[in-house]
Amino acid sequence: MTDVSKVYPGGSVALQNVDIHIEPGEFVFVVGPSGAGKSTFIKMLFREVLPTTGSIFVNGVDILSLTPNEIPYMRRQLGIIFQDYRLLPDRTVYENVAFAMEVIETPRRKIKRRVLNVLDLVGLRHRANAYPNELSGGEQQRIAIARAIVNDPIMVIADEPTGNLDPETSWDIMEIFKEINAEGTTIVMATHDKEIVDAMGKRVIAIEDGHIVRDEASGVYGYEL
Ligand code: ADP
Ligand code: ADP
Numbered sequence: 396m397t398d399v400s401k402v403y404p405g406g407s408v409a410l411q412n413v414d415i416h417i418e419p420g421e422f423v424f425v426v427g428p429s430g431a432g433k434s435t436f437i438k439m440l441f442r443e444v445l446p447t448t449g450s451i452f453v454n455g456v457d458i459l460s461l462t463p464n465e466i467p468y469m470r471r472q473l474g475i476i477f478q479d480y481r482l483l484p485d486r487t488v489y490e491n492v493a494f495a496m497e498v499i500e501t502p503r504r505k506i507k508r509r510v511l512n513v514l515d516l517v518g519l520r521h522r523a524n525a526y527p528n529e530l531s532g533g534e535q536q537r538i539a540i541a542r543a544i545v546n547d548p549i550m551v552i553a554d555e556p557t558g559n560l561d562p563e564t565s566w567d568i569m570e571i572f573k574e575i576n577a578e579g580t581t582i583v584m585a586t587h588d589k590e591i592v593d594a595m596g597k598r599v600i601a602i603e604d605g606h607i608v609r610d611e612a613s614g615v616y617g618y619e620l
Contacts, residue, residue, distance in 0.1 A: 399449030401435050401605075409435040411605040413449070417583065419549070422576045424592050425585040426616055427602035433585040436602060437554045440583065441473050442466055454549050471499055474543030474580075476553040480535040482527040482542075488514070489523040492542045499546060513541040517571055533564030540571055550581040557588050565591060589616035 396416075401409040409432045417423055425433050438444040439451060442458050451458050458469055482491050489510055496506045514520040517537040527535055536556060543551055551572070557565035569591055576582050586592060592599060592615060599614025600607060609617065 396439070396446075397450045399439065399446045399451060401432075401439070401444065402447045408605050410439075410446070410602075413605075413607055415600065415607065415610070417581060419454075419581055420576070420579050422572075422582045422595070422597040423584070424595070424597055424599045424614070424616075425583065425602065426587070426592060426599060426618070427608075428618065431602045432605045433602055434554055437552055437583065437585050440550075440552050441470055441475055471546060472549050474540075474546075474548035474551040476536075476539050476543050476551065476556045478555040478558040480527070480532075480539045482535055482538055484527055487524050487526055488519065488530070488538050491527070491538060492545050495542050495545050509545060510541075513545050516544075516574065517541045518567075531564075533560050533567060536560065536564075536568055537571065540568070540575075544575055544580070548580060550583065551575060553582070553584040555585055555587065557586065557591065562590065569595065587620075589618070589620055592616040 396413050399413040400411050403409060413436070425436055427433050435444055439446055440453060442461070445459065453469065454472060456469060461469055483494065486494065492510045492513060493506050496509065511520055514523055517540055519534060519537050519541070522530065522534065527538070530538065557568050560568065565588060572582055572584070596613045599609065599611050599616070601609035601617060
């Protein structure tokens with residue numbers, strides 16, 4: 396991001412003159428108080444929110460100059476994970492994950508092998524035929540992660556992925572993120588989880604009032620809870 400600012404209609408200034416470079420393979424936490432601009436920052440990475448000024452390149456591509464039909468292709472290179480999981484309720488675990496491959500027209504035989512593979516990675520192959528409402532919150536988030544990584548994204552973007560989970564379940568999620576990152580996938584995660592940020596020793600970008608106030612290679616959460 397180069398000199399990125401965001402003013403929402405209505406005048407709320409969410410980010411101001413943000414310059415951030417993230418290398419391939421990095422693991423980055425985005426922290427800061429409520430309303431600081433974290434979600435805006437995260438959403439700009441996949442063009443969910445457009446900046447008012449500035450430029451954003453993802454994987455060498457100027458994502459602000461994409462045409463409408465290029466946007467889905469760009470997003471397919473990213474794995475996006477939300478606090479509230481966003482699984483399809485009327486499809487099984489297997490179908491939720493397979494769907495992400497069907498939309499890019501992957502051959503059926505390849506789909507089966509890969510889906511079972513990522514379900515193994517998140518430890519939920521035995522739940523392949525369950526429906527989302529039969530799973531605990533932590534299990535649903537693991538399925539959302541499986542779906543996010545099934546097409547081998549270059550970057551996983553997560554907005555408060557452990558926000559609804561208890562500490563132990565949150566650590567299970569972080570173990571999966573560590574494994575994904577160890578395979579070379581960039582991870583950018585907004586979080587309020589002080590314990591996780593402090594224990595992981597990863598890069599921390601702190602945003603306050605729309606400004607980057609801290610950017611540390613092996614940082615801490617840095618706020619009182
Ligand atoms: P955080 O994720 O750190 O809580 P956000 O990026 O959600 O912060 O919000 C930053 C600022 O922008 C806040 O003042 C918020 O009220 C405002 N904001 C966020 N989204 C919108 C929107 N869609 N319309 C208007 N203002 C918004
Ligand atoms: P947590 O301790 O994380 O809240 P739960 O108690 O919700 O987890 O779930 C524990 C186990 O029971 C999980 O394996 C989950 O898949 C299973 N389970 C939970 N609710 C249902 C349900 N309605 N139908 C079938 N299995 C369920």
